[in-house]
Amino acid sequence: MVESTRIVLASRPVGAPTPANFRIETVELPPPAEGEVVLRTLYLSLDPYMRGRMSAAESYASPVEIDEVMVAGTVAEVLESRDPSLAEGDVVLAYSGWQSHQVVPAGAVRKLDPDKAPISTALGVLGMPGFTAYSGLLKIGQPKAGETLVVAAASGPVGSAVGQIARIKGARAIGIAGGPDKVAYVRDDLGFDAAIDHRAPDFADQLRAAVPDGIDIYFENVGGAVADAVYPLLNTYARVPVCGLIANYNAADVPEGPDRLPAFYSRILTKSVTVRGFIQSEFVKEMYKDFLRDMSGWIADGSVRYREDIVEGLENAPEAFIGLLEGRNFGKLVVRVG
Template structure:
C-alpha cells in the first residue's frame, strides 16, 4: 500500500500557511507480527496540534521537520497480523495526517459502528469529550445552582462542558463567535445563556448573562475573552485550563498593559483555584466513568454534538489554519 502523507515542511511563524506542510506519497513497510495495516477514513484536527509545530519545550515532543503530522484517526483494517483484529474492523489509532498506516495492534482500539457514528471517537466520545468531562468534574466541580462559563462553546470541548454542567444542576453560559454559533448554544445544546465575544458589547453581554457572577470558568481560549470573564469571577471560583487557543499563533507578547499582577491579586483575595491539565493525566481515574456516563448521556439525548466534516486529506492544512481562527462550527474532522 502507498500512503499519501502530509508532513511538516517548516515551523510556522504565526499562523500556519501553505508553506508549513508538504505532501509525499510513500509505500508502507511490510506488515510484521502484531501489526495491522489501516486505510484511514477520518482524521481529527485539534488545537493542540499547533503546539506540536513549535520547537518550544512543552508537555509533548514537537513534530520533527519532514515527519508526518500527528493526529487521531479512525481507520479500517485492510490486513492484520494481530489476533483479535480482522480486515473490515474499524479502529481508533494515532496515525496522523495520512491516507494509510501501519499500527501496532495493541495500540489501537476497536470501535463498534452500531453504537455510535465512528467519528464520535474523535470528538464527544474521544479525547475532546474526555477533556471536558475530566476537567470539569475533577477541577471545576460544579455544584447545583452555580454558574459555569465556557468559551469556544460550540466546539467539541466547550459544548460538552456546558451540557455536563447542566446535567450536574449548574447554570451553563457559553461564549462563542458570531450570531449563528451563539444561537446554536441555546437552541441545539441547551445552554441557559450565550454571548458573542465578537460583539462590541461583549463584556456587557457577559455581565447580563452572569448576574450572580461566575463560579466555574473552563478556560480553553485566553485573550480578550479571559479579560472579560475574570471580572465576573466569584470568591472561590474554580478555573480548569486546558488550552489558550487565542495565543497559539502569537509571535510576540500581546499589546496592552500587563494584567498578570491584577489577576494574581484576584487569585489571592478571592481564593481562586486555577489548575492547568492535560487530559491523559485523568485516564486511569476517570476513563471508565467517562465511557459509561457519556455513552448514556448521548443515548438519552442529554448530550448533543456537532461535527464539521471537511472532505479530502489535501484540505487538512487549510482547515487546520481556519480552526485556529475559529472558522469551524463543531468538531473538525477530515474525511480522508
C-alpha cells in the same frame, strides 16, 4: 506494498500557519510484522493542540520534527492483520496522523463498535475532546447545583460538552461563541442558559449581565480578551480548569498593552481561586471508563448533543486546520479521508 499519502511538517510557522508549512508526499509502507496491522484512515481529527506541536517551544509533548507526519487521532479500517486480536475490516481508534495508511502495533489501537455510535464520534464527543470536557470539568471544575459556569468556544467539541455536562449536574451554563449562528446554536440547540457573542462591542457588559451572581467555574479554552472579561467576575473559591489558550497560539510576539498578570494574581489571592492546567491524558486511568459509560448514556437519552464539521479529502487538511485556528469551523472538525 501499500502506498500512503501523507502530510508532513515542511517548516515551522512564525505566527499563523500557512499552506507552505505543510508538504504532501507519497511513500511505500513496509509489510506488517508479527503483532502489527495495516490501517486505512477513514477519519482524521483536527484539533487546536496541533499548533503547539508545530512549534519547537517546550510543551507537554515533543514537537513534530521537520519532515515528520503531522500528529492526529484517527479512525481507521484494518486492511491486514498479523495479530489475533484484530481482523481485516475491523474499525479502530488510532493515532496515525495526517496520512492515508499506516502500519502500527495492534496494541496501539482500540477496536470500535460501529453499531453503537457513528465512528467519527470516537474523535469528538466520544473521544479526546469529549473526555477533555468530562475530566477537566468534573475533576477540577467540580460543578454543583445552582452554581454558574462560563465556557468559551462553546460551539466547539470541548466547550459544547462542558456546558451540557454542567447543566446535567445542575449548574447554570453560559456559553461564549463567535458570531450569531454559533450563539444561536449554543443557546437554542444545546440548551445553555445564555450565549454571548465575543465579537459584540459590548461583550464584557453582556457577560456581566448574564452572571448576576458571579462566576463559580470558568472552563478556559481561549484566553485573550474573553479571559480579561471573565476574571473580574470570578467568585470566592471559583475554579478555573485551563484546557487551552487558542487566542494566543499564533502569537509571534509578546502582546501589546499593560501587564495584566498582577491583577490576575490579585484576583486569585483575594477570591481564593483555584487555577489548574491539565492535559486529559493524566485522567485516563481514573476516569475513562466512567466517561464512556456516562457520555454514551447522555447521548442516547438526548442530554448531550453534538455537531460535526466534516471536510472531504486529506489534501484539504492544511487549509481546514488553518481555518480552525481562525474559528471558521462550526462543531468538531473532522477530515473524511477514506
